[in-house]
Amino acid sequence: MTRKAPADDPGDARLRVNSPKGYAAGIPAVTSSLRHAGTQMGARRGLLTLLRVNQKDGFDCPGCAWPEPEHRHRAEFCENGAKAVAEEATLRRVTPEFFAEHGLEELAGRSDYWLGQQGRLTQPMHRPAGSDHYRPISWEDAFAVVARELAALDHPDQAAFYTSGRASNEAAFVYQLFVRMLGTNNLPDCSNMCHESSGSALVETIGIGKGSVSLEDLHEADLILVVGQNPGTNHPRMLSALERAKQRGARVLAVNPLPEAGLLRFKNPQRPSGIVGGGTQLADLFLQIRLGGDQALFQAFNRLLLEAEDDAPGTVLDTSFITAHTHGFDAFAEHARKTPWEDVLEATGLPEDEIEAAFREVLAAERIVVCWAMGLTQHRHSVPTIRDVVNFLLLRGNIGRPGAGLCPVRGHSNVQGDRTMGIHEKPGEDFLDALAAEFGFEPPRHHGHDAVETIRAMRDGRVKVFVGLGGNFVAAAPDTEVTEQALRGCRLTVQISTKLNRSHAVTGEQALILPCLGRTEADLRTSGPQLVTVEDSMGMVHLSRGRLAPASDHLRGEVAIICGMARTALGDREPQVSWEEFEADYDSVRDRIARVIPGFEDFNDRVRRPGGFTLPHPPRDERRFTTATGRANFTANPLDILRVPEGRLLLQTLRSHDQYNTTIYGLDDRYRGIHQGRRVLFVHEDDLTSRGLADGDLVDIVSEYEDGVERRAPAFRTVAFPTPRGCCAAYFPETNVLVPLDSTAAISNTPTSKSVVVRLERAAGA
Numbered sequence: 001m002t003r004k005a006p007a008d009d010p011g012d013a014r015l016r017v018n019s020p021k022g023y024a025a026g027i028p029a030v031t032s033s034l035r036h037a038g039t040q041m042g043a044r045r046g047l048l049t050l051l052r053v054n055q056k057d058g059f060d061c062p063g064c065a066w067p068e069p070e071h072r073h074r075a076e077f078c079e080n081g082a083k084a085v086a087e088e089a090t091l092r093r094v095t096p097e098f099f100a101e102h103g104l105e106e107l108a109g110r111s112d113y114w115l116g117q118q119g120r121l122t123q124p125m126h127r128p129a130g131s132d133h134y135r136p137i138s139w140e141d142a143f144a145v146v147a148r149e150l151a152a153l154d155h156p157d158q159a160a161f162y163t164s165g166r167a168s169n170e171a172a173f174v175y176q177l178f179v180r181m182l183g184t185n186n187l188p189d190c191s192n193m194c195h196e197s198s199g200s201a202l203v204e205t206i207g208i209g210k211g212s213v214s215l216e217d218l219h220e221a222d223l224i225l226v227v228g229q230n231p232g233t234n235h236p237r238m239l240s241a242l243e244r245a246k247q248r249g250a251r252v253l254a255v256n257p258l259p260e261a262g263l264l265r266f267k268n269p270q271r272p273s274g275i276v277g278g279g280t281q282l283a284d285l286f287l288q289i290r291l292g293g294d295q296a297l298f299q300a301f302n303r304l305l306l307e308a309e310d311d312a313p314g315t316v317l318d319t320s321f322i323t324a325h326t327h328g329f330d331a332f333a334e335h336a337r338k339t340p341w342e343d344v345l346e347a348t349g350l351p352e353d354e355i356e357a358a359f360r361e362v363l364a365a366e367r368i369v370v371c372w373a374m375g376l377t378q379h380r381h382s383v384p385t386i387r388d389v390v391n392f393l394l395l396r397g398n399i400g401r402p403g404a405g406l407c408p409v410r411g412h413s414n415v416q417g418d419r420t421m422g423i424h425e426k427p428g429e430d431f432l433d434a435l436a437a438e439f440g441f442e443p444p445r446h447h448g449h450d451a452v453e454t455i456r457a458m459r460d461g462r463v464k465v466f467v468g469l470g471g472n473f474v475a476a477a478p479d480t481e482v483t484e485q486a487l488r489g490c491r492l493t494v495q496i497s498t499k500l501n502r503s504h505a506v507t508g509e510q511a512l513i514l515p516c517l518g519r520t521e522a523d524l525r526t527s528g529p530q531l532v533t534v535e536d537s538m539g540m541v542h543l544s545r546g547r548l549a550p551a552s553d554h555l556r557g558e559v560a561i562i563c564g565m566a567r568t569a570l571g572d573r574e575p576q577v578s579w580e581e582f583e584a585d586y587d588s589v590r591d592r593i594a595r596v597i598p599g600f601e602d603f604n605d606r607v608r609r610p611g612g613f614t615l616p617h618p619p620r621d622e623r624r625f626t627t628a629t630g631r632a633n634f635t636a637n638p639l640d641i642l643r644v645p646e647g648r649l650l651l652q653t654l655r656s657h658d659q660y661n662t663t664i665y666g667l668d669d670r671y672r673g674i675h676q677g678r679r680v681l682f683v684h685e686d687d688l689t690s691r692g693l694a695d696g697d698l699v700d701i702v703s704e705y706e707d708g709v710e711r712r713a714p715a716f717r718t719v720a721f722p723t724p725r726g727c728c729a730a731y732f733p734e735t736n737v738l739v740p741l742d743s744t745a746a747i748s749n750t751p752t753s754k755s756v757v758v759r760l761e762r763a764a765g766a
Helices: 027-041 043-050 079-088 096-101 104-108 112-116 139-151 169-182 196-206 215-220 237-247 294-311 319-325 329-336 341-348 352-364 382-394 415-420 429-439 451-459 480-488 558-570 579-584 586-596 603-607 618-622 685-690
Strands: 125-127 159-163 223-227 251-255 265-267 285-287 368-372 405-408 465-469 492-497 510-515 532-535 540-544 649-654 680-683 698-703 711-720 727-731 756-762
Touching: 027 043, 027 079, 043 079, 125 139, 139 465, 139 492, 139 510, 139 558, 159 169, 159 451, 169 415, 169 429, 169 465, 169 532, 169 558, 169 586, 196 382, 196 405, 215 237, 223 237, 223 352, 237 251, 237 265, 251 352, 285 352, 294 329, 294 341, 294 352, 294 382, 341 352, 368 382, 382 405, 415 532, 429 586, 451 480, 465 558, 492 558, 540 603, 558 579, 579 586, 586 603, 680 685, 685 711
Parallel strands: 159 465, 223 251, 223 368, 251 285, 368 405, 465 492, 492 510, 649 727, 680 711
Antiparallel strands: 125 510, 532 540, 649 756, 680 727, 698 711, 698 756
């Protein structure tokens, strides 16, 4: 399988490579934010809109899920947040005339950047079977198409309903309700491809699939480990929290395969020192770990903690916490003491003295927070790795105490809230029982398809209708060619979207584009302006109020679109649900959420208080662990070392700085020194030399997997970069073609996008 470069992709014709930056933010971040806002929204409109981002009376940033502090700056947004807002509030429009001019074949050959730059969708569009063009369609006729195709299925499990993390709580709740009333649990979502490994490990070990810290805990920590994460690009407002922690005396330990500017030094543009001074050094120690070596590092820490306790009994471990609140310590300790140092050194690629220096930081800290992201969650052994992170914190009682705990840093702004609202292919029995009692129907009890299983089911003809609530499934999914072929085999694909993306160009026999309002826009229904809610990465639920005039009079809110589909597809099947009432007044949705989901009692009243409210978290709030044992579970995990054949490299896919998830804002990666290009491969200079290559050579990247299928991403420019030896990196979605569909994490089934075995070949004609 070969994924060719798009026709409009400049390739390396304009590519410039400079030295990587040694700091993040500062004046360049301010300049970039204002430039994007002005270009997309207009200068005055852009500035006024940005001043409403993440404010208590404003709208939630459509970017990341990092929480807002209690006392907020007037400009409570980051550079990538500004880009996300500018993309959504753009003045550019994609009209029916655009689709008359551009057929599907042409759109499928365009780059993700070009597609995104065309602007906001303005009208429902229908691609009839056999046509290469979308045509305008009314809302009611569009809903009728969906209803007709769903009714023609042999079983509800022949449909799948994907969700992006940008959907509001209200939209997610009515979506899962519609899907379960239809009769299926096929609710794949974006978390299946990112933090599913975190949820799997945390539910098993502490009883809840969410992190255990608040923003104040970060500020109070003695030591913060930032592992497998690039906050400078992916959630830049986290840098402000790290800066505040440093000011209070915290130490920061960065563990990552690449040196990331945001973990080295932060120039806070809201402080004078960030404008004219040198900013704040964030990482006190940087461990440049080999891809997939994080489990070995935490196993080494755990062994060293046990040995330190042996040397000074009663002074290192929190034995009272272990006795009162945990299970499985003895089996874990026996296993941990046998961790071979030679395996640790091989897996991590770190010198022994660096591991020992890091352990001295651990030993000196009383309160420790571990933060992580995709660098831990997208390997075959991701779930055991996160279990070992939990072991590490349990040993010293660092869960359920101030200034300490688990901090999985989520991506999209409401991906955690979507799961709370029931977007899950494996729902819990308590949740289904509550749905049944509230709405008077029997929900399906069998497990549905996650994202990877949905692709397999479409490929095999077992799923014939695909509905996407936001997101860009084609670009986010692994094994691009297989994913596209699978979608093209469907009878109907439906995308509920704000902007044009690749998923609109890769369709089933029929396709619908249902354009929705964005977070920035006013949602006016018959009962008046509507409010929606989101849950941030730390369990805070708050309101989001859009103020801008909609991009088109034809747009509807996500809740209204879902209710329209449900009303038409289900008819009078479920008399205890008034979809018209939900559509007219989102307060009525929140009233039902309050009766179904624990922690949302008096939802409408509590969420209207400034700043919203915090959801309960038993391990954090009470040191109560709702696991099968009733305690926090230590686990003994075999160490997994990622070994690659001679002459091969281990590839991780990652974002550029001009990118958020699959949305490409521009062609630069300022912090890594890349300008006007995306088809680049970061490789250690020694690895290039050993392969007879040099910096700037043009290569094909070929992935190797046990299925014997050759997956090829052609014509990438090599960039000599300080990666660990034997490891390399390139941007997604361009390299998603290299990630095999069946290469997934054990238990969570998350694609292994951070550990792809590849070889390099000189590109044809190079």
